Ligand SMILES: Nc1nc2c(ncn2[C@@H]2O[C@H](COP(=O)(O)OP(=O)(O)OP(=O)(O)O)[C@@H](O)[C@H]2O)c(=O)[nH]1
């Protein structure tokens with residue numbers, strides 16, 4: 001299979017280009033609308049990017065241009081024990097390095113945003129009996145500052161609730177911040193405290209770490225249709241194409257007829273071995289055959305958290321992995337799932353194994369509150385997030401700063 005990307009001013013133009021270059025038999029796999037960015041975006045128009053594939057008779061695998069897209073994954077921040085945010089120097093692979101300047105800008109833009117929200121109340125003409133007396137004295141100034149502090153905290157409280165952060169966690173965060181502030185504080189200080197507190201609550205993202213000299217085995221588990229297989233393809237492409245590692249696929253998803261075929265398509269594209277496994281013995285034997293590989297990604301069947309039999313099967317499979325291998329289990333969750341359901345899912349999947357979380361479909365929601373809720377509820381580390389259907393582009397290492405900024409009303 002050959003995959004290429006084509007751009008045009010309209011969908012049709014992009015599709016025509018694909019057909020001209022790859023022939024009429026080309027299959028359009030995805031159409032992406034690219035909105036102009038930057039200062040002069042009003043002067044630019046939207047373009048369209050088409051991902052087109054062509055199945056060849058001979059299954060030769062070529063290095064795909066689509067898989068050489070610029071690297072988006074990068075590390076986020078480190079935390080020092082004193083809860084100060086420490087921003088490391090950008091790694092060469094980072095294309096969006098965070099700097100302390102960025103952080104200042106974020107706080108400033110958030111504080112401008114809140115300022116605007118507070119303004120209508122500020123400009124309200126005070127009632128006759130509330131009008132300040134001419135001569136101001138220190139206690140009154142203090143009172144005024146305290147009420148400003150209170151209003152600012154209230155605004156943050158409402159913004160977080162609007163973004164579907166659970167009230168229990170909003171209270172927890174703001175109580176902590178209030179304790180730290182001990183009295184009145186400026187909006188910048190309050191915001192910076194809330195921001196830091198929330199970033200800390202999210203913790204450091206946990207990405208896949210390879211083990212020298214042996215394959216790392218990574219299981220992807222989770223409810224149906226959340227994006228496990230697609231995420232595996234994205235991760236595989238990053239490790240294989242961008243980092244030059246040897247990657248193999250196993251699939252234990254033998255429940256659906258098309259499931260193995262979906263992964264086989266990606267295996268063909270990436271020229272990666274795939275083994276379908278029906279038992280734990282087959283799993284260990286298949287891993288033995290790729291023992292000189294760096295990474296073995298195990299796809300599993302999605303199932304309802306209510307299905308006890310499938311939960312048991314999954315636990316048995318994961319537990320029966322030969323002890324000599326290091327494993328990671330990633331629970332894949334859709335950011336569009338209701339918080340109440342997510343709570344049940346994280347609890348039930350805990351019966352299977354400890355896990356790190358991958359949130360998918362961030363592009364399909366604008367309320368990211370459940371990310372924080374689930375992180376605080378489950379205590380599990382967040383690792384990656386996915387932001388669309390495009391393989392391999394739409395995945396990145398979880399960046400708490402980005403999400404916290406949005407939860408506080410920034411965009
Ligand atoms: N919008 C959006 N769609 C996604 C994302 N990740 C996956 N999908 C889509 O979600 C659908 C299901 O993806 P799969 O990878 O098959 O999900 P799965 O968890 O393997 O599903 P089962 O194996 O059936 O349990 C597909 O249409 C994917 O393209 C994402 O980040 N954003």
Ligand SMILES: [Mg+2]
Pocket residue numbers: 228229230253259299300302
């Ligand atoms: Mg799947």
